[in-house]
Amino acid sequence: MERYKTRPGVVLTEICGEYVLVSAKMNLGVCPYVTTVNETSAFLWNRLIEGADFASLMQAVREEYEIDDVSAAEDAVRAFLSQMIELNYIIPED
Amino acid sequence: MRNRVFEVEYAGHRVRYSFLFPTCRFYFRNYINVSESDEFDVRITPDLLELGRPLLPPDALEPYIEYRVLISETARELLKYGCSIFHACAFVYKGYAWLLTGPSGIGKTTQFFNWQRMHSNEIDMITGDMPVLESGNDGRIFVHSTSWCGKENLGKRGLHAPLAGIVLLEQGSENTLSPLSPHDAVFPFFRQFMVQPETEEQCIALASLMDRLLSAVPVWKLTNIGDNISTEMIRETFNKRILELDGGTDGTL
Numbered sequence: 001m002e003r004y005k006t007r008p009g010v011v012l013t014e015i016c017g018e019y020v021l022v023s024a025k026m027n028l029g030v031c032p033y034v035t036t037v038n039e040t041s042a043f044l045w046n047r048l049i050e051g052a053d054f055a056s057l058m059q060a061v062r063e064e065y066e067i068d069d070v071s072a073a074e075d076a077v078r079a080f081l082s083q084m085i086e087l088n089y090i091i092p093e094d
Numbered sequence: 095m096r097n098r099v100f101e102v103e104y105a106g107h108r109v110r111y112s113f114l115f116p117t118c119r120f121y122f123r124n125y126i127n128v129s130e131s132d133e134f135d136v137r138i139t140p141d142l143l144e145l146g147r148p149l150l151p152p153d154a155l156e157p158y159i160e161y162r163v164l165i166s167e168t169a170r171e172l173l174k175y176g177c178s179i180f181h182a183c184a185f186v187y188k189g190y191a192w193l194l195t196g197p198s199g200i201g202k203t204t205q206f207f208n209w210q211r212m213h214s215n216e217i218d219m220i221t222g223d224m225p226v227l228e229s230g231n232d233g234r235i236f237v238h239s240t241s242w243c244g245k246e247n248l249g250k251r252g253l254h255a256p257l258a259g260i261v262l263l264e265q266g267s268e269n270t271l272s273p274l275s276p277h278d279a280v281f282p283f284f285r286q287f288m289v290q291p292e293t294e295e296q297c298i299a300l301a302s303l304m305d306r307l308l309s310a311v312p313v314w315k316l317t318n319i320g321d322n323i324s325t326e327m328i329r330e331t332f333n334k335r336i337l338e339l340d341g342g343t344d345g346t347l
Contacts, residue, residue, distance in 0.1 A: 011301070015280055015301055017276075020301060023297070024293055033284065034280065036280065036281075
């Protein structure tokens, strides 16, 4: 089962309607201090916090955004994970 | 044996310091009270002192290094109360507090001096460097003085006022002033708060303060060459804002 976790010390916040990831000092040099993310990313971040695995993320995004096309949903989830892993905000679990 | 603890009040909240170097107290000047206590809120470690050393001139005295390192530790402590320390030149104009912010050396104090030279006695410096921003229950942000007044040592103990606007300064080859959206202000403003949170709780507290700050007041970006014209642009913008706030007056004394 493909699983990911959010990096400890990173928090999703909302500032004037913008979703912003804020990282604690322990992550200095590991991931950016502050990054704005879009609504879909914020939605998927919150599902990861709840413990969702890849399949659950796919299911959640299809339901939330009424996506029938499985490959479109997979693309959206993969794009989110890829960006977040690149920034070190998300860690793949073995 | 009880320790000597030094208390400083910020926006009505007491922070108790235990200094590594007792003479550090002198940098706080008349902001500080002494008491005997077993408890304190802030004490820096020798390791933190060493981290602060390269950021200051090589001949900086150790108590002064401690004093400067205490800025971020105090800013972190104040997050408990919905306050923190923001890097800006803060002054009062027509009953409201205004912030000129931006990186060190960008011209914040230059703008203040320009204004003072052109319109003497119109503005009163809260602090030239590190005001405390406090989120009030009524949605307003209040700006308070601190002993961290910048190299020109400009500031007035106890001076505070409700915030009405913020200008983010940038140097350029010409003068332009335009509104800055919260989206565009978020990233530079996180850098202007003098704290990087250590815990998730502090991340949330800082983001909440940022949300209230950017919801409460407009932000403008001034690209400027540091001349009198750019200062007049700021003054005109503030006068328009005062007109909005005071509802129908012409914004002049």
